[in-house]
Amino acid sequence: MSKLPGNAGVAVLGDKSLEFYRDPVSFCRQRVDKHRGRVFQSRLLNRPTVFVCSVRGMRELLWEKSNMFLKDPTDLMTNMYGDTVVTTNGEEACLLRLSLTSLFTGSCLESSRDYITSVCERCLKDLSLSRQPKCIYSAFKSLGTELVLGLFLNVQAEEQPELFQEITHLCTLHWHGLISAPVNVKVPMWSSGFSTALEARAKLMDIIKDKLENDKQGFVGTLGSLPLPNSSSASQHLLLFISALIPKALASLLTSFTLALSGNEQEETRRRAMADPDYLQRVQLEVQRLWPPFIGGRRIAEQDSSIAGFHVPKGYGAIYISHSVHRDPEVFEQPDNFLPERWSGRNAGQEHLLCSFGSGPRSCIGSKLTEVFLKEVCMYLLKHYDWCLDPPSQDLEYKWLPVSRPANPPTISFTRLDQTRSDGNHTC
């Protein structure tokens, strides 16, 4: 077995976390070029870590060797959300997944459809009304928040605007704690982001527990009746499901979709996607291939192992980088180009080689729900609007953390299709 290219440096001084979190895509690109290979080592979170940027490596990590590379129970996610399926392993994780998956599939998923349709209609019907360009990332994040709070907590913006606003605000405070240093310091006139986040979490937990006790309808009702390992499990998972992370990920994909299909030059693509659901599916695959919302996922080697033929010692971290995996030229020809047709040609039937929603036994349990939601939003946009960048020239350079999106929020003008047709003119 070969030695991993690169080096993991010495403890603390050799740590590359700052460089990685500042720009993970450049970090990986530089090293892939330097080592002429898509699997290498460096030091992340002060742990020697193998970076996996190839499809083959990702498949090994997440599928074939998933019992050797485990979730990290000390991950910051545990600090913020408590013990949830995200950071557990083994039989406990299997049982939790089994229970929770039922909430996101089958009849539960079916019963979400009407609400999804009504939220889309309500949030998207006025996109062109003010004739002002819209900041699409914010608009889609609000849409995502309405979706998760309505579906998972039975709190709808229209029916309970104050409670809705309060929960949204608390989720934002809680989220900012997740990305601030975990130092619980509170002195008069000043409190660290982390301690504010813990206060927000406590308030959110009160609201959630009240819901679980008193609301027997919908998702909360079903979650409350599931067999879960302990009495706080349902509330901790609800906290996770309503976290700001999910609306952000939804907004990331919808922003990338809107940008990829904007302007007169993409009119034909929009019309085709509207008329042909299979083609829309290929467009959406290509959007998530090029702009996966999350940069990837981390594991710890439980024993000595290997990835792509390289020795990985016990205790090493392992991280798959979805952006790089999705641009592996061995699998995706012209990897940087937006080519929806690839999914009916050379890459037909290879959706499982993407990892925007993870892959293997620990893949995302909300991916089916997300798929239904994204289809509904994209179809609504395609059926009702033409759209273009406004102003036409904007800096669309992406940042990749916490979710992928242009660093400068892009603005878009929407024109209703019925209006375009009756006026006979395009504003785009």
Ligand code: HEM
């Ligand atoms: C655009 C939307 C979403 C994206 C891009 C996304 C992405 C992901 C990814 C990449 C993973 C795997 C992480 C890893 O390998 O370490 C994951 C896991 C997970 N996702 Fe999602 N997700 C989305 C929406 C949702 C929704 C709507 C829910 C539920 C409300 C959800 C719940 C989960 C859970 C519980 C896990 C952990 C599964 C486990 O560890 O066994 N996700 N997601």
